[in-house]
Amino acid sequence: MPKRSAIPARCIPIDREQASSTAAQPRFVMGFVMGFVAGVACFNAIGVCKHHLGYDDSFDTFGLHGMGGSVGSLLTGVFASTSLGGFEDIAITNQLWIQFKSVVFTILYYSIATFAILKVVGLLTGGLRVEPEVEQIGLDSGEHNERAYNL
Numbered sequence: 001m002p003k004r005s006a007i008p009a010r011c012i013p014i015d016r017e018q019a020s021s022t023a024a025q026p027r028f029v030m031g032f033v034m035g036f037v038a039g040v041a042c043f044n045a046i047g048v049c050k051h052h053l054g055y056d057d058s059f060d061t062f063g064l065h066g067m068g069g070s071v072g073s074l075l076t077g078v079f080a081s082t083s084l085g086g087f088e089d090i091a092i093t094n095q096l097w098i099q100f101k102s103v104v105f106t107i108l109y110y111s112i113a114t115f116a117i118l119k120v121v122g123l124l125t126g127g128l129r130v131e132p133e134v135e136q137i138g139l140d141s142g143e144h145n146e147r148a149y150n151l
Contacts, residue, residue, distance in 0.1 A: 030079045034076075037075060038068050041068070042064050042071075069106075077095040130143065
């Protein structure tokens with residue numbers, strides 16, 4: 001879990017989907033709610049889920065873009081109705097179902113594409129990981145015989 005001082009900075013959503021969804025809201029309150037919910041989801045994905053699931057994501061790509069984009073897409077379906085400040089007179093459940101299917105399709109598409117790309121790169125380069133000894137001493141010294149920092 002991050003230190004308490006890091007909480008405000010990590011609650012700022014940086015995903016384009018969430019940001020563009022928030023910007024499209026005609027009422028400030030709806031945009032604020034979307035930004036706050038997405039920020040909390042991103043914070044929990046980075047601080048809690050990553051720790052408990054134990055996956056390695058040094059740039060927090062999943063926690064920020066994956067969660068922020070998914071939450072932004074789903075909340076776009078919620079706030080699209082004119083009853084909540086949106087532009088169309090639609091049933092929230094119908095639009096939320098459409099948004100949910102698009103999020104699931106996107107996750108499946110990019111998961112399959114990433115898996116295929118990793119397999120091709122692994123076949124072309126002889127694997128995706130270096131030897132444990134090289135990883136222990138560092139890639140700069142082990143692979144390139146160079147030092148990144150002269151301290």
